[in-house]
Every structure is written in C-alpha cells, then in structure tokens.
Amino acid sequence: MLIERLDTYAEKELSRPKRPKEKHWPSDAGVCIRALVYRWRGVEGIKRQARTFFIFEDGNLHHRSIRELLRQAGVEFVMEETPINDPKMRLSGKLDAVVRLDGKYYVLEIKSVNRFTFDEIMHQGPREEHALQLNLYLYYVQNLFRISTNTGILLYKCKDTSRFWEFPIPFDEKVVNNFFVLMHSVDDYLAKNIIPDRPYKITDWQCQYCDYRQVCWEGYATEEKNKFAEIKEEDLVNFIGELLWIREQIKELSEKEENLNMKIKEIMLAKNIESGRISNYFVELKEQTRQVLNQELLKEKIGNLEPFYKSSTYKVLKIKEL
Ligand code: SF4
Structure with a gap:
C-alpha cells in the first residue's frame, strides 16, 4: 500500500535524466578518476535501486537531527549548510557547519554510517576521503570566509546503534593541494577527450560498488577470455x-x-x-x-x-x- 508508493516515488526521482557534471565537488575525494571522467561526460551508470535513494534520504535526516541535537546541547553554530563556490577551480559544495567551542572555530563534517563502517572507523581511524573532504572545507572556510580555524571535527554516527565517534582533524594543506592536482588531471582528460586507465582491478571493491562498472569493463570479459586456454577435463x-x-x-x-x-x-x-x-x-x-x-x-x-x-x-x- 504505502511501500509501493514510496518505491514509485524513489524510482521517479532516480530516473531523472542525469546531466553531465559541471563542477568538481569535495565529495569527489576518494572517487576513481575514471568514474569522475564518466560523470563529467554524463555517461549513464547502472540504474540505482529505490533503497539507495532511501539510504541517501536517511543520511540527510541524520545530519539535520544531529545538528539540532548539538544545538540543544549548547553548541554554537556559526555557519550551517553553507554553499561553497570556487569559480577558479570550478568547484562547488556545501559544508555541514562551522561551530564555535570555547571561543575557537571548528569545521564540522557529519557522517552517518552503518555498523560495519562504524566498527572499522573506531578501530582504524577515519576514512581518508572523509578527512580530505573536511580539509577542503577548512581550506575554504579560511580562504573564502576568512574565519581563523585550523581544526575540523569529523563526527560519525552509527545509524544502527545511534553511537557517536569523533575525530579532530588538523588542517593539512598538502592534502588539499593533492586534491586540486587530481581535479586538474580530470580537467586534462576531459580537454583531451581521453578516458583514464582503470586504476583498479575488476575484483576490487571500488569496481564492485561503482555505478560505471558495466560501461567501464564492457568487452573486458572477451579480451580476458581470449588470454586463457579453455579447460576441458x-x-x-x-x-x-x-x-x-x-x-x-x-x-x-x-x-x-x-x-x-x-x-x-x-x-x-x-x-x-x-x-x-x-x-x-x-x-x-x-x-x-x-x-x-x-x-x-x-x-x-x-x-x-x-x-x-x-x-x-x-x-x-x-x-x-x-
Ligand atoms: S569500474 Fe572500477 S575502474 Fe571503472 S570507473 Fe568504476 S571504480 Fe573506476
């Protein structure tokens, strides 16, 4: 009754034609360069399922409710859901928040994750791409908004258990510069109309979860098959x-x-x-x-x-x- 309606709505939202990407995003951090070039070119990836849409919506809900809880807990918000635009780098994004604690400014990046990722993060530290994203926001808060801050907070929430875990992330300019270099090479590939080589193997998790795995690995099976002799025993x-x-x-x-x-x-x-x-x-x-x-x-x-x-x-x- 209701589930069909929800699924139909999600499918309608997901089936909106995808426009080619027009800007680099901080969330491009950690994404395969070949996938980024596909995105910029507007290549259709695998059709996402309704559940993906709901997971994304859940993430938004968690973000809103965490900010509200923090506010109620007395945290002072200086900026919230603030758009970032860097025409020179052709980059746009939206930072979660800037908060003030004991007179100091911190850029806040919230991530809601499942219990497996949460467990991994608790034991192995924050995901590299999340720390990089936060560093980018720190860079823009310093340079666009002229707020003096050199530390961010990565706040993780486990969606299954409602536990929180946080990491202070010191600003690292090297990380930001490396990201800019990567974005320049995406621009280069686009200008030269070249698809970069695959940086991963077909069995790597990056490819297993990539929306472009079909188009990216098309024809690969035949190429690979021809490399090996058929076993007949x-x-x-x-x-x-x-x-x-x-x-x-x-x-x-x-x-x-x-x-x-x-x-x-x-x-x-x-x-x-x-x-x-x-x-x-x-x-x-x-x-x-x-x-x-x-x-x-x-x-x-x-x-x-x-x-x-x-x-x-x-x-x-x-x-x-x-
Ligand atoms: S399938 Fe693998 S190599 Fe191809 S674009 Fe996706 S992540 Fe990159």
Whole structure:
C-alpha cells in the first residue's frame, strides 16, 4: 500500500535524466578518476535501486537531527549548510557547519554510517576521503570566509546503534593541494577527450560498488577470455561447477544470516530484552569489546614491523568471473 508508493516515488526521482557534471565537488575525494571522467561526460551508470535513494534520504535526516541535537546541547553554530563556490577551480559544495567551542572555530563534517563502517572507523581511524573532504572545507572556510580555524571535527554516527565517534582533524594543506592536482588531471582528460586507465582491478571493491562498472569493463570479459586456454577435463569442470554453486549458496545464506541477526537485535533492543530462553536455547544481547593491534602505534614505537612477520608459501585456488 504505502511501500509501493514510496518505491514509485524513489524510482521517479532516480530516473531523472542525469546531466553531465559541471563542477568538481569535495565529495569527489576518494572517487576513481575514471568514474569522475564518466560523470563529467554524463555517461549513464547502472540504474540505482529505490533503497539507495532511501539510504541517501536517511543520511540527510541524520545530519539535520544531529545538528539540532548539538544545538540543544549548547553548541554554537556559526555557519550551517553553507554553499561553497570556487569559480577558479570550478568547484562547488556545501559544508555541514562551522561551530564555535570555547571561543575557537571548528569545521564540522557529519557522517552517518552503518555498523560495519562504524566498527572499522573506531578501530582504524577515519576514512581518508572523509578527512580530505573536511580539509577542503577548512581550506575554504579560511580562504573564502576568512574565519581563523585550523581544526575540523569529523563526527560519525552509527545509524544502527545511534553511537557517536569523533575525530579532530588538523588542517593539512598538502592534502588539499593533492586534491586540486587530481581535479586538474580530470580537467586534462576531459580537454583531451581521453578516458583514464582503470586504476583498479575488476575484483576490487571500488569496481564492485561503482555505478560505471558495466560501461567501464564492457568487452573486458572477451579480451580476458581470449588470454586463457579453455579447460576441458570433465571431472575438473564438474568439480569447479559444484564449488561455484556451493559458494553461491554460502553467499546467499550468509546474507540471510546477517539480515536475521540484524532483525533479532533490532527487536530485542526495541523491546528492551537483554536475555531469555526459547525452549533449550539461551538468547542474550550483550556488549562485546573487540581488541585489535594498533599497527600505526606499533610502527611508531618499534619502527619496521617486517622482521616480525613469518612467511610461508602455499597454493591458493582462485576462481573469478571474467
Ligand atoms: S569500474 Fe572500477 S575502474 Fe571503472 S570507473 Fe568504476 S571504480 Fe573506476
């Protein structure tokens, strides 16, 4: 009843014809250069699903509500959702906020992420592209708005657990300059009408999640296929077929397991159930702390970690779709 309407609305929004990109955006940070050139050229990517639209909308909601909560918590907002325009660099964007704490100005960048990303960030630090984006905003706040600030705050919210995590990010001009160099090379490719080489392999996550993977890798399968001799041994072909089938099943079951896990946790949290019993099974939802070695700190204290690694060689069976 309602879901169909929501889906239809999302599909209508998503099917609006995409205009070629006209400006560089701070959110281009971390995006594959080949994908950026496709975007500028207005190449159609893979059609996005309604869920992507809702995820994006959720992000906007989180941003608004976090700002409101911060305001209620006494944080002073100096700028909010402020557009940035740099005609020289052909760059435009919108910064989340500039806040004043104890007389000092900070650029605030809010990111709402799922629990997997949140977990990764807590253990490994902020995503490089997020820190770069924040550095760009710091640069523009200093240079366009003439506000004296050299630190930003990256505030992460986990959408699944409502936990927060923050990182102070000191301004690093080198990072900003590297981004500008990258944008200049995008301009160069466009001017010369060249599509840059693929910086990733087809199996890399960047390509797996890229909207342009179809157009980018078109024809690649045939090129690759012709590089290898066909295996004709019947038993080998059968075993490999069976193995691929099993892998597919495992993947499907793992996704189902993950979804069920999430639903159960959601219900237990919503109903305030911490533990209980179902027949002979004890069920509990408890906080757990994971510890991982801080490689960066180790490197800092010990230096080169290479001598501490022991290596062994073994054969790995690799099967990938061409
Ligand atoms: S598919 Fe991979 S190489 Fe191609 S544009 Fe996307 S990220 Fe870049």
